[in-house]
Amino acid sequence: MPAITAHQPDRNFRYWIIAPAIFLLLAVGLFPLIYSLIVSFMRIDMMDTDTSFAGLYNYKQLFKDARLWQSLLHTLIITAVALPLELIFGLAMAYLFLEKMPGRQIFVSLLVLPTIISPIVAGATWRLLLDNQYGPINQMLGWFAGHRVNLLWTINPYLVYPAIIFCEIWQWTPFMFLILLAALSNVDKSQTEAAEIDGASFIRSFRYIVLPAIWPVMAIAILIRGLDLFRIFDIIWALTMGGPGTMTETISIYTYNEGFKQFETSYTAAIAFLVIAILTVTVTWAIRRMGLAK
Amino acid sequence: MVTRRDVGKIGLSAGLAGSTSFAARQAAAADAAQTAVDAAKKYSGQTISIVWEAGLQALDPLHFSGPKWKELTGMDVKVIEVATADMFTKIMQDYKSGAGAYDALNVIPSWMPDLVNAGALEDLDPYVDKYGYRDELQKIAPTFRDNQMMVNGKIYGFPDDGDIFVLYFRKDIFADPAVQAAFKAKTGKDLAVPKTWAEFDVTGAALTDILKDKGQYGAGFFRQPPYAMFMFQERFRNEGGKFFDADTMKATINSDIGVKVLTDTRAENAWMPPGVEQWGFVENLAAFLQGQTAMTISWPPYGRWAAGYGTDQEALNWVPKTQIAGKVGYAMTPGGHPELAAGFCLSISSTSKNKDAAYLFIQWLNSEAISMERVQLPYTLRDPFRDSQYVSAEYLSRWPDAKDYLATLQEGAQNGLLDLSILQTDKYEEVLRQMISKLWAGDDPKAIADAAAADWDAITEKIGVDKQKAAYANWASKSGAYPKM
Numbered sequence: 083m084p085a086i087t088a089h090q091p092d093r094n095f096r097y098w099i100i101a102p103a104i105f106l107l108l109a110v111g112l113f114p115l116i117y118s119l120i121v122s123f124m125r126i127d128m129m130d131t132d133t134s135f136a137g138l139y140n141y142k143q144l145f146k147d148a149r150l151w152q153s154l155l156h157t158l159i160i161t162a163v164a165l166p167l168e169l170i171f172g173l174a175m176a177y178l179f180l181e182k183m184p185g186r187q188i189f190v191s192l193l194v195l196p197t198i199i200s201p202i203v204a205g206a207t208w209r210l211l212l213d214n215q216y217g218p219i220n221q222m223l224g225w226f227a228g229h230r231v232n233l234l235w236t237i238n239p240y241l242v243y244p245a246i247i248f249c250e251i252w253q254w255t256p257f258m259f260l261i262l263l264a265a266l267s268n269v270d271k272s273q274t275e276a277a278e279i280d281g282a283s284f285i286r287s288f289r290y291i292v293l294p295a296i297w298p299v300m301a302i303a304i305l306i307r308g309l310d311l312f313r314i315f316d317i318i319w320a321l322t323m324g325g326p327g328t329m330t331e332t333i334s335i336y337t338y339n340e341g342f343k344q345f346e347t348s349y350t351a352a353i354a355f356l357v358i359a360i361l362t363v364t365v366t367w368a369i370r371r372m373g374l375a376k
Numbered sequence: 377m378v379t380r381r382d383v384g385k386i387g388l389s390a391g392l393a394g395s396t397s398f399a400a401r402q403a404a405a406a407d408a409a410q411t412a413v414d415a416a417k418k419y420s421g422q423t424i425s426i427v428w429e430a431g432l433q434a435l436d437p438l439h440f441s442g443p444k445w446k447e448l449t450g451m452d453v454k455v456i457e458v459a460t461a462d463m464f465t466k467i468m469q470d471y472k473s474g475a476g477a478y479d480a481l482n483v484i485p486s487w488m489p490d491l492v493n494a495g496a497l498e499d500l501d502p503y504v505d506k507y508g509y510r511d512e513l514q515k516i517a518p519t520f521r522d523n524q525m526m527v528n529g530k531i532y533g534f535p536d537d538g539d540i541f542v543l544y545f546r547k548d549i550f551a552d553p554a555v556q557a558a559f560k561a562k563t564g565k566d567l568a569v570p571k572t573w574a575e576f577d578v579t580g581a582a583l584t585d586i587l588k589d590k591g592q593y594g595a596g597f598f599r600q601p602p603y604a605m606f607m608f609q610e611r612f613r614n615e616g617g618k619f620f621d622a623d624t625m626k627a628t629i630n631s632d633i634g635v636k637v638l639t640d641t642r643a644e645n646a647w648m649p650p651g652v653e654q655w656g657f658v659e660n661l662a663a664f665l666q667g668q669t670a671m672t673i674s675w676p677p678y679g680r681w682a683a684g685y686g687t688d689q690e691a692l693n694w695v696p697k698t699q700i701a702g703k704v705g706y707a708m709t710p711g712g713h714p715e716l717a718a719g720f721c722l723s724i725s726s727t728s729k730n731k732d733a734a735y736l737f738i739q740w741l742n743s744e745a746i747s748m749e750r751v752q753l754p755y756t757l758r759d760p761f762r763d764s765q766y767v768s769a770e771y772l773s774r775w776p777d778a779k780d781y782l783a784t785l786q787e788g789a790q791n792g793l794l795d796l797s798i799l800q801t802d803k804y805e806e807v808l809r810q811m812i813s814k815l816w817a818g819d820d821p822k823a824i825a826d827a828a829a830a831d832w833d834a835i836t837e838k839i840g841v842d843k844q845k846a847a848y849a850n851w852a853s854k855s856g857a858y859p860k861m
Contacts, residue, residue: 214650
C-alpha cells in the first residue's frame with residue numbers, strides 16, 4: 083500500500099475556495115435586501131430633499147392604500163383563474179401526447195414555442211392581434227357574426243380580464259404541458275394497465291395511481307407558475323398598462339408605477355417587503371400543504 | 377427635399393428671402409450659430425451626450441445636426457434615445473445617482489419646475505451671457521419664450537419645439553354643395569368649421585350621418601389616455617374650467633364643467649369611427665390621411681404629412697400615403713385656445729462634466745439659423761417656434777397651403793394654453809390619464825371626476841398645500857395658463 087503524502091492540506095482551504103462565491107452572493111443578494119429594508123423606513127421619494135427616518139410611516143400607509151389592496155386582488159384573480167386552467171389544459175395536452183403518434187416530436191416542439199417568447203413581446207403581439215382597427219381577431223369574429231365586430235378587448239371592462247387570461251394561458255400552458263408530459267411518461271404503465279383490467283375507470287385510475295405518481299412534479303409546476311403569476315407584469319403592461327383605469331393593475335405594475343413613475347422610493351420598498359412577507363407565508367404554507375417538505 | 381447646407385449658406389439664403397429687417401435678423405442669427413461653432417472648436421475630439429425622444433425626433437441629431445456639428449467643430453454627439461414616458465425618470469435617475477451620463481437634455485416644459493427644484497438642471501443664464509445668446513432668445517415666439525424658458529426667473533431651457541394642437545378639416549367636404557345642403561336640411565344651419573365644442577358636436581354628428589354611406593365620419597381623435605389627457609386639459613379650460621380653487625388649492629376638475637367635458641367627450645365616440653377609444657397617434661393619422669375622417673385634432677406634423685411634404689423619405693415610409701393632399705384646411709381647435717401640448721426645451725444636466733461644450737451645442741441647435749433648418753426637416757417632428765419660422769419664404773414655399781398652415785400655427789402660438797405645470801406635475805397628469813381610461817371603460821363621468829379630484833387633493837396634501845399653492849399661483853399668472861374670456 084502506498085504511503086499517504088506527508089503534506090496535510092489546510093482544513094480551512096475548502097472555505098477559502100467558496101468564499102468569493104459567498105461574498106458575491108451576499109453582495110448582490112443580501113446587501114440590496116438590507117439596504118431596501120433601511121430605505122423602507124426613510125422618506126426618500128426622489129423629488130424631495132427630506133430623506134429623514136420615517137419609522138413605520140410607510141408601512142402604516144400600506145394599510146390605507148386602497149389601490150395597493152385592489153392591485154393585490156387583481157393579482158389573486160388572475161392567479162386563481164389562470165393557474166387551474168393552465169394546469170387542466172397542460173394535463174389534457176400531456177395526456178394527448180402521451181401515446182406515440184406520427185410527428186409527435188414536431189408537434190411538441192411547436193407547442194412549446196410560446197413559452198420561449200419574451201412575455202413583453204407576446205403581450206405586444208396580442209395587443210396587435212386584439213386591435214379593433216387592424217387586428218385579425220375581430221376580423222375573424224366578424225366572419226362568423228356576418229357583420230363587423232367592434233370588441234375593445236383592452237378597454238371594455240368585461241373583456242379585458244378574459245383577454246389577459248387568454249394570453250397568459252396561451253403562453254404558459256405549454257410549460258405545464260412539458261413538465262406534466264415528462265411526469266406522465268414516467269408513470270409505471272403496468273399499474274394503470276392492471277387497474278384497467280380490474281375494471282377501474284379512467285378517473286379512478288388517475289386519482290389513485292397516476293396523480294400520486296406525478297404529484298411531486300405537478301406540485302413544483304404549480305408552485306413555479308403560481309409565483310410567476312403573482313409577479314405577472316409584462317403581458318399586462320403590453321396589453322393594458324393596468325387599465326382601463328387601474329382595473330388590471332397587478333401588484334407588480336403598481337409597484338413599478340410607484341417606484342419608477344411616481345418616484346416613491348421608500349414607499350415602494352415597503353410594498354416590496356409586504357410582497358416578500360405575503361409570498362414567504364404563502365409559499366411556506368403551500369410547500370407544507372403539498373407535502374414537498376418531506 | 378431638405379438639403380444640408382453649411383451654417384453660412386443657411387443664414388444667407390434665409391436672410392435673402394425676406395425684407396431688409398428680416399435679412400438683418402438672419403445675419404444676427406447666423407452670428408449666434410457661428411459664435412457657438414467658433415467657441416466649440418476648442419473641444420474638438422470630445423464627445424457630448426444628449427437625451428432625445430426616441431424615434432423620429434432623434435433622427436434630427438442622428439442624421440442632421442449631430443453630423444453637421446461634428447463637421448463644424450470636430451465634436452462627437454452621442455444621442456441617447458429614450459421613450460417619452462421614460463425621459464423624466466431617466467433624467468432624474470442620472471441626476472440622483474450623480475453618474476453624469478447625460479450632458480444635454482430634451483425636457484418637456486411642464487417638467488421643468490420639478491427638475492429645477494430637484495437640482496437636475498443647470499442655470500443657463502451665465503452661458504447665455506457668455507456666448508451672447510440673449511438677443512436671439514427674444515426672437516422665440518412669445519408664448520414659448522415667456523412661459524417655457526424660465527423657472528424662478530432663471531433660464532433653464534431653450535424652447536425648441538412649437539408643439540400645438542391644430543384642428544385639421546377637409547376643405548373639399550366643407551365646400552361640397554351636396555354636403556352643405558344635406559347639413560342645412562339636417563341642422564338648419566350653414567356648414568362651417570366649428571369654433572366651439574357645442575358647434576363641433578353638432579357638425580361632427582351631422583357629417584357622420586351625411587357621409588357614413590361613403591365610409592366617412594365627421595371626426596376622429598386620438599383617444600388613448602396620454603393624448604386624450606392633453607385634450608381634456610385644453611377643452612376643460614376652453615369651456616371655462618379651472619384646475620384648482622386658487623385660495624384653498626382644492627381640485628375643481630370635478631366641477632360641472634369638468635363633468636360636462638367628460639360626458640360630451642364620451643358621447644362623441646358614438647358618431648366617431650368604431651373603436652376610436654383605442655386610437656393613438658398613428659391610428660388617428662392613418663384614418664385622416666386615408667380620408668376616413670372629415671376633422672381631427674393633432675400636433676403640427678399631421679398637416680405636413682397630409683400635404684405629402686417629405687413623406688417620400690425613407691424615415692417616413694410608415695406614414696400612410698396621403699389621399700387628401702391639397703384638401704386639408706387648418707383652424708384653431710374649438711374654443712380658440714389650442715393646447716401647447718408637451719413640446720421640448722433644450723437644457724443642460726447639472727451633473728454634466730462637459731457643460732460648456734454641451735451648452736454650445738444646444739445654443740447652435742436652437743439658434744435662428746439652425747433651428748430654421750431643423751423645423752423644416754420633415755421627419756423629425758420639430759415644429760416652428762420662432763417668429764421668423766412662421767414667415768420663412770422657404771417654408772412658405774414647401775407646399776401650396778403652407779401659408780395657411782404656418783399662419784394657423786402662429787395664431788395658435790399666440791392663443792395657446794400651457795400644459796399644467798406645478799410641483800410633481802406628472803402625478804396630477806397620471807390621475808388625468810387614469811380618469812380618461814375609466815371614461816372609456818364606461819364609468820360614470822361624475823364619479824370619475826370626483827375620484828380624480830380626490831386624488832389630486834391627496835397629492836396636493838402630500839406635497840404641501842402652501843408649497844403647491846405658490847407653484848400654482850406662479851403658473852396661473854402666466855399668459856397661457858387660462859384663456860382670457
